[in-house]
Amino acid sequence: MGRFGFVGKRLLQVIPMLFGIVLVVFMVLQVTPGDPARQIAGLRASEADLDEVRESLGLNDSVLEQYGRYVGNVLQGDLGFSYKSRKPVASIIGDRIGVTVWLMGVGLLLVVLISVPLGVISALRKDRPIDHIIRGLGLLGMSMPAFWTGVILLLLVANTTGWFPSGGFGETFWEKAHHIFLPALTLAIASSPFIIRGLRAEMISVLESDYISTGRSIGVAGSRLVRRFVLRNAAGPGITLVAIEAGFLLFGAVVIETTFALPGLGQGLVIAARGRDLPSVQGYTLLFALAVVTIYLLSDIITAILDPRVEVGK
Amino acid sequence: MSGNLLEVTDLRVTFDVHGRRVTPVDGVSLTLERGEALGIAGESGSGKSLSLKSIIGLLPPNATVGGDLRFALDQESPIPYAPADVHGHGISIIFQEPMTALNPTMRVGDLIAEGPKLHKGMGKKEAEERAIELMRLVGIPTPERRARMWPHQLSGGLRQRVMIATALSVEPQLLLCDEPTTALDVSIQDQILGLLQELRTRLNMAIIFVSHDLAVLGEICDRLAIMYAGRIVETGPVDEVFADPQHPYTEALMTSVPSFGATTDMLIGIEGRPPDPRDFPPGCRFAPRCDYAQEDCTAADHHLASVAPGRTTACIHPELIEGLGQ
Ligand SMILES: Nc1ncnc2c1ncn2[C@@H]1O[C@H](COP(=O)(O)OP(=O)(O)OP(=O)(O)O)[C@@H](O)[C@H]1O
Ligand code: SF4
Ligand SMILES: [Mg+2]
Numbered sequence: 001m002g003r004f005g006f007v008g009k010r011l012l013q014v015i016p017m018l019f020g021i022v023l024v025v026f027m028v029l030q031v032t033p034g035d036p037a038r039q040i041a042g043l044r045a046s047e048a049d050l051d052e053v054r055e056s057l058g059l060n061d062s063v064l065e066q067y068g069r070y071v072g073n074v075l076q077g078d079l080g081f082s083y084k085s086r087k088p089v090a091s092i093i094g095d096r097i098g099v100t101v102w103l104m105g106v107g108l109l110l111v112v113l114i115s116v117p118l119g120v121i122s123a124l125r126k127d128r129p130i131d132h133i134i135r136g137l138g139l140l141g142m143s144m145p146a147f148w149t150g151v152i153l154l155l156l157v158a159n160t161t162g163w164f165p166s167g168g169f170g171e172t173f174w175e176k177a178h179h180i181f182l183p184a185l186t187l188a189i190a191s192s193p194f195i196i197r198g199l200r201a202e203m204i205s206v207l208e209s210d211y212i213s214t215g216r217s218i219g220v221a222g223s224r225l226v227r228r229f230v231l232r233n234a235a236g237p238g239i240t241l242v243a244i245e246a247g248f249l250l251f252g253a254v255v256i257e258t259t260f261a262l263p264g265l266g267q268g269l270v271i272a273a274r275g276r277d278l279p280s281v282q283g284y285t286l287l288f289a290l291a292v293v294t295i296y297l298l299s300d301i302i303t304a305i306l307d308p309r310v311e312v313g314k
Numbered sequence: 315m316s317g318n319l320l321e322v323t324d325l326r327v328t329f330d331v332h333g334r335r336v337t338p339v340d341g342v343s344l345t346l347e348r349g350e351a352l353g354i355a356g357e358s359g360s361g362k363s364l365s366l367k368s369i370i371g372l373l374p375p376n377a378t379v380g381g382d383l384r385f386a387l388d389q390e391s392p393i394p395y396a397p398a399d400v401h402g403h404g405i406s407i408i409f410q411e412p413m414t415a416l417n418p419t420m421r422v423g424d425l426i427a428e429g430p431k432l433h434k435g436m437g438k439k440e441a442e443e444r445a446i447e448l449m450r451l452v453g454i455p456t457p458e459r460r461a462r463m464w465p466h467q468l469s470g471g472l473r474q475r476v477m478i479a480t481a482l483s484v485e486p487q488l489l490l491c492d493e494p495t496t497a498l499d500v501s502i503q504d505q506i507l508g509l510l511q512e513l514r515t516r517l518n519m520a521i522i523f524v525s526h527d528l529a530v531l532g533e534i535c536d537r538l539a540i541m542y543a544g545r546i547v548e549t550g551p552v553d554e555v556f557a558d559p560q561h562p563y564t565e566a567l568m569t570s571v572p573s574f575g576a577t578t579d580m581l582i583g584i585e586g587r588p589p590d591p592r593d594f595p596p597g598c599r600f601a602p603r604c605d606y607a608q609e610d611c612t613a614a615d616h617h618l619a620s621v622a623p624g625r626t627t628a629c630i631h632p633e634l635i636e637g638l639g640q
Binding site: 126208209210211213214215216217218219220221228229232233306307308309 | 370372402406407411414415416417418419420428429433464466477481483484
């Protein structure tokens with residue numbers, strides 16, 4: 001594995017990727033039609049006013065200079081100022097990120113709680129009635145768009161029982177958990193079917209391998225067989241599946257935060273995009289991309305730790 | 315103690331393939347004495363692996379087993395058993411591919427220790443010591459160090475030794491070997507064969523050894539069963555079968571192997587392909603490829619007839635066989 005070992009090597013691979021992401025995000029500003037100065041200064045601004053704004057934003061400099069400055073700022077955590085509120089984008093994101101982290105965290109937790117048992121049972125009872133039921137439910141879940149599931153949950157659960165709020169976020173831990181449950185459940189219903197399907201396939205291929213026959217031949221059976229021979233072999237691919245799904249989950253958050261009026265990043269992105277607030281859009285995009293890269297990196301590292309064939313430590 | 319250890323009568327393995335029933339193992343009967351080594355030879359697809367898997371109960375879930383299986387676990391004479399009963403009890407198996415047969419996420423010492431933990435009621439420490447003992451028994455050098463290794467860190471030959479140690483960990487009276495040397499280098503093959511020979515005498519263990527390779531079976535086995543298209547077509551002591559085959563298929567198998575007298579340019583193989591289980595020919599299933607086939611062959615019922623003490627054949631015209639080199 002060389003001098004840096006597995007983790008070091010993966011980290012090194014990520015660095016050029018990050019620069020690529022920043023470049024793409026920077027390009028968004030360059031290729032978007034419309035004049036940022038005009039947007040800030042307003043429709044009735046004079047040519048002189050516009051020039052002043054351009055000068056203050058550095059828009060008169062060469063693209064290369066602008067890119068250099070952008071990278072420098074990003075590295076210092078400066079994502080620019082919102083065209084709309086004139087507040088720093090970083091602080092806008094800071095205000096909203098908590099909601100999305102909650103949504104993703106609880107959503108992922110629910111995905112795992114739903115998918116792992118169902119995927120495992122489905123594989124162990126392949127082609128039996130319970131397997132057909134789980135697969136049928138999965139198909140149903142897959143065919144329901146997230147906003148629709150959200151609306152149904154709001155109408156059927158929140159409005160009829162009154163147990164759950166129909167929108168917004170809270171202050172205390174329990175308020176937050178209370179507010180986030182239905183949105184997170186929506187997210188989980190949308191993503192679990194894919195994870196269940198993937199886990200089932202992975203488990204079945206593990207169950208059909210020769211080493212399972214070896215285990216059974218010496219009398220290892222039941223939960224011991226699953227624990228000692230199946231799970232660790234299926235875990236790596238399972239984690240990769242969840243990580244890929246987590247990437248999609250992030251974009252699902254855009255829809256769900258809007259449905260449930262949650263003041264998170266997804267809602268922020270929708271507002272910024274509608275208002276053509278480019279620095280904010282850039283900020284959100286950068287953050288989403290970073291999150292996806294981080295999730296994949298973490299999943300790779302965990303998978304590697306679980307697989308003795310990868311020498312993580314060296 | 316003498317007498318039979320295993321009695322298999324009219325074993326059938328049936329699959330439902332897209333609504334059609336196929337029976338790749340179709341009426342296999344065999345007996346095995348304590349400590350005896352039986353070789354099963356036959357072309358690819360003749361049902362050798364499925365027969366072994368039925369005996370130890372490792373068939374895929376979509377298979378149905380028919381027939382009668384009896385095994386004498388610590389008994390005088392064999393009694394009926396359900397295949398899953400023998401998992402960890404008296405019968406174990408080693409496979410062809412030592413890489414895929416070992417759990418990649420389990421240290422080899424832990425794998426070998428599973429049997430003693432489960433069936434001998436040993437604690438962790440004791441089972442680990444037993445595992446190291448077994449590794450020493452199968453000739454693995456520095457077993458204390460190697461017990462901590464993962465399968466991928468071992469060579470093919472060592473992995474197969476780990477597999478053998480795992481199989482021995484349940485103290486079997488019968489060891490099933492499904493082409494255990496085919497995937498190994500030639501020099502390693504000989505070592506593994508030697509090891510199995512030695513273990514067999516040392517532990518007084520019966521062996522069923524499946525192989526394409528008649529020469530290998532000649533080294534290891536007392537008795538031979540030749541399989542063709544899901545059935546056993548000839549049985550007998552190894553030397554006698556080699557000297558004087560009583561079934562045209564056995565003869566054809568032998569002429570296709572260079573070490574049996576034919577020079578390399580005479581290495582003809584057997585003409586034609588083995589039949590597909592979905593479409594076995596009627597009567598004697600070898601008839602379409604048999605040089606001696608007569609008109610009545612395609613109507614012959616399958617029956618292993620005794621031709622000499624300890625020898626049987628399914629061929630209804632054994633007198634026609636010319637023999638080798640005459
Ligand atoms: N799961 C299955 N479903 C349907 N048919 C099967 C299945 N497993 C095996 N068969 C069929 O059974 C036949 C015998 O298989 P088996 O593995 O016993 O052959 P074999 O004699 O061990 O051959 P080889 O020398 O290639 O290992 C094959 O023709 C195969 O097509
Ligand atoms: S029964 Fe007939 S066809 Fe079959 S092996 Fe004997 S001679 Fe050949
Ligand atoms: Mg086979």
